[in-house]
Amino acid sequence: MAWRDALDLYCERTDASFWSEPLNAVTNAGFLIAGADMRRRLGRNAPADLQWLAALLAMVGIGSFVFHTVAERWASVLDVAFIALFVLLFIHRALVRLFHWDATRAAGAVLATVSLTALLAMSVKSAALNGSELYLGPWAALIALALGCPPGEAKHWLGRAALLFLISMILRSVDLRACDALPTGTHFLWHLNNALVLWCGMRSLLATPPMERKLP
Template structure:
């Protein structure tokens, strides 16, 4: 693989130059703002996993900025790896503290995400609109399932998860409309994926923080 090959994946990009996606690039500041807000809310409360999620949230913003400026395979990896890490760390935290599973159970439950994704991603790939973001759609589905299952055990947490799933769903819809609406909206709609995702990821940390403080 040529790790320096130019990638043109979004409506806003018109050439391989660094600032060909200014809106997509600059809206990644939303992730850094969300991380700054959440670090102040989490600091000093004895929540190491929450602090790790805040750090990953900031890394998502940096990685996505690189992808929407440099736009090469190595930058795409810098964009996607922090997102995958956030999903896995949050799932581990949910298994450990929302369900109170033992450590080994929380780890196994987290690893179960891989066969879950292997089963659900092809299903979304078979659907015309969902195929564009097929790799992401299993995530709001899983969050919603957790929210429904937790409604009696921890209703406040369940409500927070369902809100997060709804925000992520809207974010994915706008991400998926980037190319189809390119003629009508030359700047594209992908930048809304950044803004809404930053809100959603910060909110998910807040849901975890509130749950931990309420159930200690």
Template sequence: MDGLLRQIDGYCERTDPSYWSEPVNAVTNLAFVVAAYVMWRRVRGQNMPLAVTLCALLAAIGIGSYLFHTHAQVWAAIADVTPIVLFSLTYIFAANRTYWGWSLWAAALGTAAYIPYSALLTPVFEALPFFSISSFYWPLPVLIGAYAVLLRNRDPRTAWGLAIGAAILCVSLTARSIDEPLCMNLPLGTHFLWHILNGIMLGWMIEVYRAALVRQRNGAASA
């Protein structure tokens, strides 16, 4: 239990263990909740259970991150990371089903493959000076970019949407990575930009999935 209550000080804005030591990092988690609400309004009632699930997980990301940037303890870090992992896996599954048209089991196996893929690629980023601090996350834009390239002929609109998402995520990860290095010159830090840009990016990724599913259904209806 004591391990779960251990304090974590990993961001420039935090200067002490108090609840409101990271007010900007805490409040900017509203970006996730707002994006989740906007996208939920767009997908509700359209028989898109995976999209609705993604919206719920996006809201959970905001809540978990808020808890982490206020309590700043190990248990809150778990609450922060868990919905991010679940969102990523759910989106990969949805992408495999809709973008590639894979069967349920093929999509599930493709989703499970992300775990060894990430385990192999994360140490590569850990070995790179700039990328090491966010090494856990960098395999995601690489995968999104790979999907964009592979889908460019099959579904150009989705490919372009994924490319935009990957680009936003790269900028977002850069903001996360330079938070500590710039701390002496920028006491507020840059981590709050990670929240804002990620809220936009994850909402956009849901929109890319929604639009692809609509096009797929319209195509089937007109066939």
């Protein structure tokens, strides 16, 4: 295995050229738009953790753009890394801000999510998922946050995010099987829908009362 190995994982790619996945590449703009909107909503004096989340939301799009254009093994790591960083930081801050956990207890829950994700990725092996088993752990964590969150606006945003993420995983999973009927595949819709998932997740944190936004 070499870091410069070319990867062909999605229906839209037909060769190793830079623009072989145009829709998969340009739809990453959804993450940039979502990140910019969150940054606007936060304002200049927003807490550092929320600013980092808004920045990571945009970086997810940049990492994914690099992967869907360069399409080499090292770029796939970059793609997954920004998603993982956003998910882990989001879970931690949601537990602190919405559930009033202390930072150490929330960190333990993040580690549990990592363990669950690894367990599901290794045990749930299905060609039908097309690699989406990697996202079952984060989806389970998002469902738990939505169910356990106190009633209010934040709970509604988390519920929307959990439902949309299910749709995202379906769109990602059926990409290769849709090639005959849809040459572009469905992965580009995963990008657009996932940008909305992360945006909804951020909206749940913005729905936190101002006093809670100052938590460490």
